[in-house]
Amino acid sequence: MATAAAHDTARTQADEARDGADSTVGDTAAYERAFDSAVAADERIEPRDWMPDAYRATLVRQIAQHAHSEIIGMQPEANWITRAPSLRRKAILMAKVQDEAGHGLYLYSAAETLGTSRDELLDKLHTGRQKYSSIFNYPTLTWADVGAIGWLVDGAAITNQVPLCRCSYGPYARAMVRICKEESFHQRQGYELLLALSRGTPEQHAMAQDAVNRWWWPSLMMFGPPDDESAHSAQSMAWKIKRHSNDELRQRFVDICVPQAESLGLTLPDPDLKWNEERGHHDFGPIDWTEFWDVLKGNGPCNEQRITQRRQAHEEGAWVRESAAAYAAKRTNGTTETGAPRA
Amino acid sequence: MTTTTVPTTAALALGDDALVLSHRLGEWAGHAPVLEEEVALANIALDLLGQARVLLSLVGDEDELAYLREERAFTNLQLVEQPNGDFAHTIARQLYFSTYQHLLYAELAAGDGPFAPLAAKAVKEVAYHRDHAEQWTLRLGDGTDIGHERMQRACEALWRFTAEMFQPVQGLEADLPGMESAWLESVGDILRRATLTVPEGPRSGAWTAGAGRQGLHTEPFGLMLAEMQHLHRSHPGASW
Numbered sequence: 001m002a003t004a005a006a007h008d009t010a011r012t013q014a015d016e017a018r019d020g021a022d023s024t025v026g027d028t029a030a031y032e033r034a035f036d037s038a039v040a041a042d043e044r045i046e047p048r049d050w051m052p053d054a055y056r057a058t059l060v061r062q063i064a065q066h067a068h069s070e071i072i073g074m075q076p077e078a079n080w081i082t083r084a085p086s087l088r089r090k091a092i093l094m095a096k097v098q099d100e101a102g103h104g105l106y107l108y109s110a111a112e113t114l115g116t117s118r119d120e121l122l123d124k125l126h127t128g129r130q131k132y133s134s135i136f137n138y139p140t141l142t143w144a145d146v147g148a149i150g151w152l153v154d155g156a157a158i159t160n161q162v163p164l165c166r167c168s169y170g171p172y173a174r175a176m177v178r179i180c181k182e183e184s185f186h187q188r189q190g191y192e193l194l195l196a197l198s199r200g201t202p203e204q205h206a207m208a209q210d211a212v213n214r215w216w217w218p219s220l221m222m223f224g225p226p227d228d229e230s231a232h233s234a235q236s237m238a239w240k241i242k243r244h245s246n247d248e249l250r251q252r253f254v255d256i257c258v259p260q261a262e263s264l265g266l267t268l269p270d271p272d273l274k275w276n277e278e279r280g281h282h283d284f285g286p287i288d289w290t291e292f293w294d295v296l297k298g299n300g301p302c303n304e305q306r307i308t309q310r311r312q313a314h315e316e317g318a319w320v321r322e323s324a325a326a327y328a329a330k331r332t333n334g335t336t337e338t339g340a341p342r343a
Numbered sequence: 344m345t346t347t348t349v350p351t352t353a354a355l356a357l358g359d360d361a362l363v364l365s366h367r368l369g370e371w372a373g374h375a376p377v378l379e380e381e382v383a384l385a386n387i388a389l390d391l392l393g394q395a396r397v398l399l400s401l402v403g404d405e406d407e408l409a410y411l412r413e414e415r416a417f418t419n420l421q422l423v424e425q426p427n428g429d430f431a432h433t434i435a436r437q438l439y440f441s442t443y444q445h446l447l448y449a450e451l452a453a454g455d456g457p458f459a460p461l462a463a464k465a466v467k468e469v470a471y472h473r474d475h476a477e478q479w480t481l482r483l484g485d486g487t488d489i490g491h492e493r494m495q496r497a498c499e500a501l502w503r504f505t506a507e508m509f510q511p512v513q514g515l516e517a518d519l520p521g522m523e524s525a526w527l528e529s530v531g532d533i534l535r536r537a538t539l540t541v542p543e544g545p546r547s548g549a550w551t552a553g554a555g556r557q558g559l560h561t562e563p564f565g566l567m568l569a570e571m572q573h574l575h576r577s578h579p580g581a582s583w
Contacts, residue, residue: 071378078372085575086406086583087362087399090369091392097372098385105378118378143574143583193583201581309373317376320430320483323490327482 039240044170047113055239058232059169060114061130062241064121067107068132070100071125072306076140077149085143089193093146096186103179110171126311134292135222137300144197144204144211150190151264152212152219152257158183159253160223163243172241191260198265205265212261213269220284221292223250229289254282349401349457350514352418355408356556357458357515358398359419362409363564364440365391366571367427376430383475387437390468397461410575414558414565421548421555422504424564428497431483431490435497437476442529443508444469446522456516477533484537491538498534499542506546510556 031050038045045051074097081097084090108118124130135153140146161183164176197208224230224246236242244252254273261268272285294300368388375381399405422440427433448469451462483494509523531541548554575583 074373074381081369081372082366082570083574085410085578085581087392087396087409089583091389091396094369094372094385094389094392098382098389101378101381101385105382108378196583200583201578203578204581313374313376316374317430319487319489319493320376323486324482325486326490327486330485 039168042166042168042240044173045168046170054235055241056114058236058239058241059172060111060116062236063107063111063114063172064116064124064130065132067104067111067121068125068130069136070104070107072132072136072310074100075306075309076136076138076302077146079140080143080146083143084146092189096150096189099182099186103182106175106178110175113171122314126307126314128298128307131296132306133222134295134300135218136306137295137302138215138218139302141214142207142211144194144207145215147190147193147197147208148211148215150186150188151194151260152190152215153222154183154187154190155257156219156222156253158187159249159256163249164241166240166243168240191264194264194266208264209266212266216269217287217291218295220250220254220287221295223247223253225289225292251281254284258282351402353458353512353514354398354401356418356512358395358402358408359417360423360440360444361391361398362395363417363419363567364423364436365389365395366567367423367425367436368433370427371433380430384433387472387475390465390472394461394465394468401457406575410572414560414568416558417560417564417568418556418558419560420504420507421561421564422501422508424555424560424567425501425504426563428500429493430479431493431497432500434476434479434483435494435501437472438480438498438530438533439501439505439508441469441472441476442526442533443522445473446525446529447517447519450517450522454516458515480533480539481537484534484539494537495539498539499544502542502544502546503548507555512556 032052035045035049035051035055038049045055077093077100078097081090081093084093108121111121112118121130125132135156140149158180161176161180165173165180167173167176194208194212197204199205224233227233227245227247230246233242233245237245257268258273258275270285272283274283275281276283295303298304365388368384368391371384371388372381375384395409396405399408402408420440422436425432425436445466448462448466451458452466453459480494483490485491505526506523508526509519511519534541554560
């Protein structure tokens with residue numbers, strides 16, 4: 001099929017429509033056909049391409065939520081930067097938290113290509129109109145939690161995100177390629193941290209096991225509600241924003257984690273977890289969806305704390321941003337000579 | 344043996360400065376005024392931690408030195424242990440310290456002493472830190488009135504910790520007292536360009552000068568160490 005050509009035509013038409021304000025190219029049906037065939041042919045949709053409003057809105061929501069998760073996700077780990085037990089671990093953790101801020105920046109940029117702005121998105125986060133991943137509403141109570149987050153939380157994120165590298169929206173897909181590289185690195189570091197604890201003193205081993213016990217189920221919840229309760233799944237898969245269902249990815253993650261837990265010398269806190277020869281997958285116990293929805297609605301252990309800290313950082317930083325803007329404006333307007341005394 | 348040994352006192356002093364300031368900057372993670380500063384402050388903290396690890400390793404085991412010494416055995420400058428305060432305090436501390444570090448490492452890198460290889464790498468990092476502090480001093484000082492006031496206040500508050508940087512350090516082959524005028528000139532120039540007034544107060548605490556280098560610290564430092572060392576000390580002999 002000449003989908004690439006159709007797509008190019010749609011792009012040209014969209015450009016013309018934009019340039020000639022009163023031209024009546026507006027054949028939406030033709031745009032839609034071109035969009036659909038581009039998606040069907042696994043072409044990338046780019047910022048200047050025509051796209052359905054709902055596709056744009058879904059992407060803004062998803063990318064923003066992803067960006068917010070990176071930013072809020074800095075908190076549970078940053079909680080341990082000042083207490084990291086060795087200088088090597090401290091350096092690794094600092095670098096990781098720094099990467100997360102960087103991922104947030106890539107993702108806000110990707111969202112901005114859809115016609116929104118970072119300020120607008122942050123405002124939605126601060127006022128609770130946009131969400132972030134429910135996992136970051138759990139507290140980091142011991143040093144081992146830093147390892148459990150790396151192994152399980154980053155592991156789940158990678159399982160979710162690797163397919164996004166083929167997402168139909170180009171800027172998001174490209175951001176994910178960069179992010180996934182760094183995430184896999186973090187995931188291995190988390191695993192290695194847990195391994196050191198597991199092979200350490202009995203106290204360290206117990207600390208690692210306790211962390212895995214607390215993070216296992218919340219990590220499985222990161223894949224979202226079961227397929228039959230997932231509101232956006234069908235449409236997102238049709239648009240090739242999503243490539244696999246929540247339950248498929250969750251199953252993939254469980255199958256990956258079981259042997260890793262064994263080689264870590266740690267157990268997963270699920271009595272129903274066992275290999276199913278017939279399915280070729282691990283069966284696992286029921287997820288507490290009541291807890292999931294509770295956390296999502298704001299009643300998790302740290303929801304209040306996370307959003308308060310974020311809002312505070314933003315509000316307390318307002319004078320800094322304003323001063324920087326005023327300084328930049330003076331340079332542009334040339335109203336103040338450098339070094340001139342203040343009036 | 345003694346001819347090739349790195350001067351312990353000097354390595355510890357410089358290593359402690361970097362370790363302690365890195366820790367303070369690490370406290371900003373998740374609290375910075377803008378996302379770009381989350382990246383920048385963590386970046387500077389990581390550079391400093393890298394310097395600290397090299398310097399402490401010249402003396403002994405980096406973790407033993409960082410986690411098992413008590414307050415009186417640390418020889419960092421009092422300047423770097425000062426709490427972050429608001430963003431202006433953090434920037435003033437960065438401006439004062441990175442200007443000093445830049446002068447010092449440039450001199451060490453130019454020589455052929457035991458710190459020359461380390462300084463050659465560090466001076467590039469420190470030039471970036473100094474630039475970052477300078478840019479923010481200008482933005483805050485010559486931005487809004489609030490920015491100006493806060494930056495001025497921060498510069499005043501930390502001024503009395505600046506003289507100790509130029510106390511001679513045993514084994515450090517650098518003309519620290521001679522560096523002082525270059526430091527004053529450089530910082531003064533930046534402050535003036537930022538429309539700020541160069542503080543006029545004393546440049547050291549009245550009771551002793553160079554106290555940090557002698558293991559005499561300010562009260563917030565003990566709390567910082569308690570937090571930093573707690574986990575490591577709770578598991579004696581464990582590896583991480």
